[in-house]
Amino acid sequence: MNDSFGAISGAELRHEFVDLEGVRLHYVEAGAGPLVMMLHGFPDFWYSWRNQIPALANAGFRVVAPDMRGYNLSDKPPGVGSYKTELLTRDIALLIEALGEQCASIVGHDWGAIVAWLFAMHYPDKLGRLAILNAPHPSRFLNGPINVRQLLKSWYIAFFQLPGAPEAMIRANDFWMLRRLFRSDPVNPEAFTPEDIERYVEALARPGALTSALNYYRALLRRNPRQAARDLTVIEQPALVIWGEKDRYLEGALAEPDSKWVPNLEMQRFRNASHWVHLDEPEAVNRLLIDFLSPVLDKR
Numbered sequence: 001m002n003d004s005f006g007a008i009s010g011a012e013l014r015h016e017f018v019d020l021e022g023v024r025l026h027y028v029e030a031g032a033g034p035l036v037m038m039l040h041g042f043p044d045f046w047y048s049w050r051n052q053i054p055a056l057a058n059a060g061f062r063v064v065a066p067d068m069r070g071y072n073l074s075d076k077p078p079g080v081g082s083y084k085t086e087l088l089t090r091d092i093a094l095l096i097e098a099l100g101e102q103c104a105s106i107v108g109h110d111w112g113a114i115v116a117w118l119f120a121m122h123y124p125d126k127l128g129r130l131a132i133l134n135a136p137h138p139s140r141f142l143n144g145p146i147n148v149r150q151l152l153k154s155w156y157i158a159f160f161q162l163p164g165a166p167e168a169m170i171r172a173n174d175f176w177m178l179r180r181l182f183r184s185d186p187v188n189p190e191a192f193t194p195e196d197i198e199r200y201v202e203a204l205a206r207p208g209a210l211t212s213a214l215n216y217y218r219a220l221l222r223r224n225p226r227q228a229a230r231d232l233t234v235i236e237q238p239a240l241v242i243w244g245e246k247d248r249y250l251e252g253a254l255a256e257p258d259s260k261w262v263p264n265l266e267m268q269r270f271r272n273a274s275h276w277v278h279l280d281e282p283e284a285v286n287r288l289l290i291d292f293l294s295p296v297l298d299k300r
Helices: 053-057 086-097 111-121 148-153 155-159 163-185 193-203 209-221 225-228 282-296
Strands: 015-018 024-030 036-041 060-064 104-109 127-132 239-246 265-274
Touching: 024 053, 024 282, 036 053, 036 111, 053 060, 053 127, 053 282, 060 086, 086 111, 086 209, 104 111, 111 127, 127 282, 148 155, 163 193, 163 209, 193 209, 225 239, 239 282, 265 282
Parallel strands: 036 060, 036 104, 104 127, 127 239, 239 265
Antiparallel strands: 015 024, 024 060
């Protein structure tokens, strides 16, 4: 199956669909070897990993990058409740099983990294190694006050709770806001080509995709914070956090989780990278990921 976005340079992609419990997901796959699952963020889809998929596949990994539920070619179940974190993490667990694997290393960026953090806590037996790109550990928002600078950076999360208004504003003028974000956010001017931006707009313009993407934020704020705090567990597996310090949405102080929650942690900061660190510094990020994941290859 080839979607409308075709292949990416340096890798032969296999486009597949899989029926899980109540949702059909599209994913792309490349390479053979230990499974590495790559989870995208907002407003994104599998194509976010266009620079990482070839590098990891050529390094000896089986790389799978799904369109998470609600995005691009995957199903877009209606209602805010369809995007609870419990369902998002279950999708990944079921996808690993559907791929015939017992576990996977997980790489996540932004919302995909939030799902990755929670997956590591809820499905430790299915996790090999964990790599996080620009997304705080959940405890950073559950324990202790958030400073004023972060509250100002996070204004959009409150706006996203409104019914209909965010969809209308993002769609306005042929997704002008989205196009501006991709042009202005990254430090690297080559992070998003004009062709890339059109692909992102096309993916988010699919029927139901924008509301589904926003429902991730709506469902998150409806979660009981006390229950969320009780659900926190220690992640024993090796973890790597990669952080672009010129993130317009997240304070750098949120980057490193408390060692009591993630005792086996490596931290790598990029001073001149944005929230889109894997697109600003693709070669450096690829090297970090391959070095971090290589012990999984050694076990085979």
